[in-house]
Amino acid sequence: MTALADATLEQTDALAALTEMLVEVERTISSLQAARDGILAVGSRLALEVAEQAEHPDQGEMSARTVAAEFAAALRVSDRTVQRRMADAAWVVERFPMVWEARGAGRISAAHARVVCEAGEHLDDAASRDAYATQMIVFAETESPARVGRMARRVAERFQARSIEERHLVAREKRAVWVKDVGDGMTQLGVLGPSALVHGALDRLTQMAEAMQEPASQEPESEEPDRRTIAQLRADLALDLLLTGTPVGHDGSEGSLAAIRGTVSITVPVMTLIAGDATPAELNGRTPIDPMTARRFAGAASGWDRILTHPITGAVLAVDRYRPGSDLRRHLRARDQRCRFPTCGYPSTDCDIDHHRDAVLGGSTVESNLGHLCRRHHVLKHHSPWAVEPRGGGLYAWTSPTGRIYIDRPPPQNTVTFTEDPEVAPF
Template identity: 40%
Template sequence: MTDAMETPGDEAYLAAVAGIVAGVESAGRVIAAAQIAELRVLAAAGRLADQQGAPRNARVQVHDMVLRSIAAEVGGVMRMTDRTVQRRIGEARLIIEGFPAAVAAWEAGRIVRGHVLAIVDAGTNLPAELWDEFETVAIERCDGQTPNRVRGELEILAHRMHPRSFAERHEEAAAGRCVRLVPGRDGMSDLVATLPTVIAEGIHDRLTQQARAIVDTRQERAPGSAIITTDARSTDQVRADVFADLLLAGTPSLDDTRDTSAGPLGAIRARVQVLVPAATLSGADDGPCNLAGRSPIDPATVRTLAGLTQVWERLFHDPATGVTVSTDSYRVPSGMRRFLQARDQHCRFPGCRVAAIRCEVDHTHDHALGGRTELSNLAHLCQRHHSMKQFTAWKVRQLKGGVLEWTSPLGRIYREDAPTPAVAFTPAAASPGDPAPF
């Protein structure tokens, strides 16, 4: 005999659902309380930096170094980079100090975190003196609505309350136009351009027209044409390929469906640092390669770039053969610098991923205080963390094997091991029958 299955109308079923809803509601209150508490602590960190940096010296550098040091200290606990923590400190101060009524409504359970972020995003487009008035109305608009549904309404509300015309604000916003590179997964990245809407729409429209022309004519084969009629790319894929062609070559001629040796990669002349395992370069392995400081890239791209390069440099570190490991001068010789780039790969402050080719070679023990210019006393630091080492209470010493041991102002120790080398040599195991070595 089996138990009867619960149906959506049974009391047991309804009681179970009620328990789940109550549990989610209770967990939501706990999570909200923790998120608000974290915001308040981070905001307090920002205020502490103001207090420590302002009274003794009004220089911006003093305040910035104090804030960097605090952010690095907190980052060690949060398992985040100091840059991320510093950004979150600024965001926390904006929310806690700029929109206190929204935080209070969140704490009381009237709205949720998504509402607060929507209010802050829309409200910051207004002058600060209007924030109080805006958030009072915005909180009422959020009542009973989901954050996504009310977000557009809040943006319209902010536009209507703004004392300046849209034309004036657009001209100011256009000054912030930029292009950003956001590393993604599987050897892909997002190239994000922030442009005036009419220009962005025009670019997208032109790409679409050119992509459609390629798609519409893919079945045509003129006498002697090199066009491959089996092109199965989608419109989105063709649009992306045309975009790359136009930027790299000035014309959509580098079509992957045509007989070209390198495709769009043939136009790349940027300076990059790529760590390529020998097996991948030879084709014996198809694993990803490392674009130092960025993300993995696919092996086919690596082989194409390797074939196009004009200069090959092989680095061997063997003290017995006379490879430069030390010098009496302050200047780091080029050979030693190349070895350090291969060893460090990126900035050696905990959590930082700025590529070594964009960093400074730092004397761990200051050269002016007797530190030698030798491999065991050199490491790459980006400008930000080089300055922190000089102007804050963060200390560092270098152990054997290029290991850096950082000590924070609170005495916490962070060990920064040298990255895994791109190439490693190991002694070959002796096989049965091999002659004994002399």
């Protein structure tokens, strides 16, 4: 069965019309939400002006409560909620006016605006915030919030007054473990720690959980198969490890689970690695980490991939390794970083490598015909009228059932590029 393959021309046209209507409705909603934030921000500013002209000792707190109560009563909602929204709206409108304006114009959604503002939260200089916002708004117009968030964290680093190493040393002091009771005999356990260690711990739990789901790991004398999900297995294994030091409650007689080690993928520019450059490294294509941690991991690794990039565009040229291995697979993982379906942010480590033109139909196993797809979009490609066409340089054009074309570009590498104009900061 191929989804929508049997749809009539009228049904396909109806889907296209619905898509157009949905896009316009979302733009309208975004504009109205931005207008609401503008009104809330003005209300917040009004409260502060009243407090300043009367020299209120509480610096506007009671005035803000009063305005919030006025709004809340008219809207029939909690005044605490309204006051919090007023503060949030004022923060966005005053610190990131360009993001607010782009949202008001329907160019980006509320989710896009939120991730851009959150990533630039610590930028104190107004000019830096505006330069950062200018770059991110353009990027956000063609990408999903998940992808924008990852890029925003990378771009924001370029405008930070303090290096990531300085900030990481301060942030490390906040590492902690906490619990939160949620009822029904359940409690949440939270951990705040260095990104590389936390991601490594999660990867080890995931590998253990997946190993337990493999048929070979099932006990032959077991009458009932283990039906736990990956999330449930991770939770059970985490508690097992914390309470016993090893997964004794889940491991087999050979200790195969205990032998599993967590892995992370760190991309670090070569000048940062060997010359002490301050450009941050990047963990799993998701979040920047300090160069000192990256150098420590690189020094301890038994082998690592070298990603050769173009000095101007930053495009991947080749991937090799000191120790022989699957060069093409590593090249694709370095190039794609995540699922190549438009808007999907699923990491490449959890994706399938797909032949865009099926191998059984003559598609060759080369870089230009291969790309990472998460299982959801891999199935969609093969069982629906969605089609993908490679256009060179890792760029793919996806055609929807209604004939719309969506371009998906490989994410920019965390690398150093050169330009004749020092004021231009490419992604």
